[in-house]
Amino acid sequence: MSVFDKIVVAIVANSEKHSMLTAEERREMIESAFRNEPRVEVTVFSGLTATLAANVGASCILRGVRMVKDFEYEMNIAEVNRELSGLETVLLYTLPQYSYISSTIVREMVKYGQEIAHLLPEGLEPRLVEKLRQKGLGGNRGEV
Numbered sequence: 341m342s343v344f345d346k347i348v349v350a351i352v353a354n355s356e357k358h359s360m361l362t363a364e365e366r367r368e369m370i371e372s373a374f375r376n377e378p379r380v381e382v383t384v385f386s387g388l389t390a391t392l393a394a395n396v397g398a399s400c401i402l403r404g405v406r407m408v409k410d411f412e413y414e415m416n417i418a419e420v421n422r423e424l425s426g427l428e429t430v431l432l433y434t435l436p437q438y439s440y441i442s443s444t445i446v447r448e449m450v451k452y453g454q455e456i457a458h459l460l461p462e463g464l465e466p467r468l469v470e471k472l473r474q475k476g477l478g479g480n481r482g483e484v
Contacts, residue, residue, distance in 0.1 A: 349382045373461035390425035401429045406439050
């Protein structure tokens with residue numbers, strides 16, 4: 341956070357994508373994770389990231405990269421965003437100890453009753469596990 345005065349986390353409400361969580365549920369969880377960081381704002385939108393960035397007065401677009409395979413995709417998106425908005429994209433790489441974490445990994449761990457608290461921001465595990473169980477993906481582990 342020390343690099344930016346403010347970060348707007350943009351959640352795309354994409355009807356084409358079949359996400360386990362609604363855009364509003366994702367917004368609530370991200371707001372909860374950053375509840376003590378006043379410089380983080382979370383918004384749900386539909387449309388192009390470049391358009392939202394221009395609308396909020398962004399000076400750049402910040403994206404995260406977990407693995408090397410993500411880089412080529414992100415480079416293509418950055419080029420499109422630069423063409424549309426003139427904004428540069430800043431890529432931040434995850435810390436190595438978190439690079440393996442993905443929604444698929446978390447879902448599988450819950451499905452088979454494994455502990456996931458260490459993979460999530462503090463306080464999000466109960467809500468996420470409950471949501472997975474509602475979708476029939478929860479395991480038998482008592483404390484999960």
